[in-house]
Amino acid sequence: MTKRTIIPFGPQHPVLPEPIHLDLVLEDELVVEAIPSIGFIHRGLEKLVEKKDFIDFVYVAERICGICSFIHGLTYCIAVEEIMKIKVPERADYLRTIWSELSRMHSHLLWMGLMADSFGFESLFMHTWRMREKILDIIENTTGGRVIFASAKVGGVRRDIDSATLKSISKSLESYKNELKEITDIFIKDSSVQHRLVGVGVLKKGQAYELGAVGPTLRASGWSIDTRKLGYAAYKNIDFEPVVETSGDSYARCVVRIKELFQSIDIIRQLAGKIPDGPIEIKITGNPDGEFFARTEQPRGEVIYYAKANGTKFLQRLRVRTPTFANIPSLVKMLPGSSLADVPVLVLTIDPCISCTER
Amino acid sequence: MQFFVMAKTVLKSLFRKPATVKYPFGPKMLSEFARGSISIDISRCIFCGMCQRKCPTGAIVVTREEKTWNIARLKCITCGYCVEVCPKKCLQMSNQYTEPMLTKHEDLYKNA
Ligand code: SF4
Numbered sequence A: 001m002t003k004r005t006i007i008p009f010g011p012q013h014p015v016l017p018e019p020i021h022l023d024l025v026l027e028d029e030l031v032v033e034a035i036p037s038i039g040f041i042h043r044g045l046e047k048l049v050e051k052k053d054f055i056d057f058v059y060v061a062e063r064i065c066g067i068c069s070f071i072h073g074l075t076y077c078i079a080v081e082e083i084m085k086i087k088v089p090e091r092a093d094y095l096r097t098i099w100s101e102l103s104r105m106h107s108h109l110l111w112m113g114l115m116a117d118s119f120g121f122e123s124l125f126m127h128t129w130r131m132r133e134k135i136l137d138i139i140e141n142t143t144g145g146r147v148i149f150a151s152a153k154v155g156g157v158r159r160d161i162d163s164a165t166l167k168s169i170s171k172s173l174e175s176y177k178n179e180l181k182e183i184t185d186i187f188i189k190d191s192s193v194q195h196r197l198v199g200v201g202v203l204k205k206g207q208a209y210e211l212g213a214v215g216p217t218l219r220a221s222g223w224s225i226d227t228r229k230l231g232y233a234a235y236k237n238i239d240f241e242p243v244v245e246t247s248g249d250s251y252a253r254c255v256v257r258i259k260e261l262f263q264s265i266d267i268i269r270q271l272a273g274k275i276p277d278g279p280i281e282i283k284i285t286g287n288p289d290g291e292f293f294a295r296t297e298q299p300r301g302e303v304i305y306y307a308k309a310n311g312t313k314f315l316q317r318l319r320v321r322t323p324t325f326a327n328i329p330s331l332v333k334m335l336p337g338s339s340l341a342d343v344p345v346l347v348l349t350i351d352p353c354i355s356c357t358e359r
Numbered sequence B: 001m002q003f004f005v006m007a008k009t010v011l012k013s014l015f016r017k018p019a020t021v022k023y024p025f026g027p028k029m030l031s032e033f034a035r036g037s038i039s040i041d042i043s044r045c046i047f048c049g050m051c052q053r054k055c056p057t058g059a060i061v062v063t064r065e066e067k068t069w070n071i072a073r074l075k076c077i078t079c080g081y082c083v084e085v086c087p088k089k090c091l092q093m094s095n096q097y098t099e100p101m102l103t104k105h106e107d108l109y110k111n112a
């Protein structure tokens, strides 16, 4: 038997935007076991729910993650609205969906850039982020912020997008598609990219299900499961099918995200065509009393918010199960058998968001 | 499997102007809607304290007797809630960000 060595990976590592630690047990260059440890950036945001009233907590929920900020705020709002039996106006539902899809686009582009960076394709990384900037501009022009939208609120949304702007957004996204295709083609076709991704870190269909993977990680292993299909917000009125790939390797996970980018453009086009006129929020009175599990689809997968209220201004308990947390077991299963040089790529393929995981 | 897929993109960007803004030599591009900082028209403020009560971070302090309106810029998260609730509409979200500061000072406005 060859000698075993343990290599610590992280919490500070060039490919990691956020701290996670893995103890990699190696035999020569091959990983035989990976032991993760998390908890470096726990902030206790769930506990804060006892100190901030339920309306103000939207701002805290948005700050759980810097990438899916809007969807965190949205899921929290859905949970509270369901407890209070509030039906938000339809226009608000559509606007929420548009911003969710814009979040998905900028998150997937961010991930593609980081991925290119992790396998050493610097110029592709720059070009991907150049494309991402255009989405961020749309976000800034409609919400006022690039990272924190501050647009979701209990009972609706804070700001409206007028129909002329909506039309110009969906038109500019159509022309954006061609430019985007030029970049995504590199990911799909280029031999150096394929060399690093094809067949690396295979997650079999059965494994993905048993380990409770979510989002693109799950769909790349052949499962057609997408929480958007539950029809929250305006997804019930939109025609789309979850993107599914079957090979379960890093390349499949990359392709799923790329196809979802184009799917998001299509969803935004549909939304912009169908959005009804009307109010964007309703007034809320009283305090929530009861409990609810809200589930939505973030760029990284399904997020679950459990909220319990007791009729006062402050919620009693809030629990957030984020997608990265659900994907870490799959990551630990993917690593054994891969070489040390592939570890950064594999860690990134689940699109880890550690701030989310630790809240 | 293909080679040189990126060549087209690379060649194109050789002849394109940079995607980045040449700040400080070029103009800084701010969206008209950017949530930069809160500005107040103090002459219209009635010191009702509504903004102070609603601010999620406690950045605003209003005194009715002395007629002052005080904002801790570093606490403010530019959420815009105060702008929404102000009954006199004297608060505004400006797209200019506040300047960097060395001390945690607060901005005090007084209605003389
Ligand atoms: S809510 Fe408006 S009027 Fe009232 S104290 Fe604040 S700024 Fe002044």
Ligand code: SF4
Residues within 6 Å of the ligand: B038, B054, B055, B056, B057, B058, B059, B060, B071, B075, B076, B077, B078, B079, B080, B081, B082, B083
């Ligand atoms: S923008 Fe938000 S955080 Fe800033 S002062 Fe107004 S209410 Fe407070």
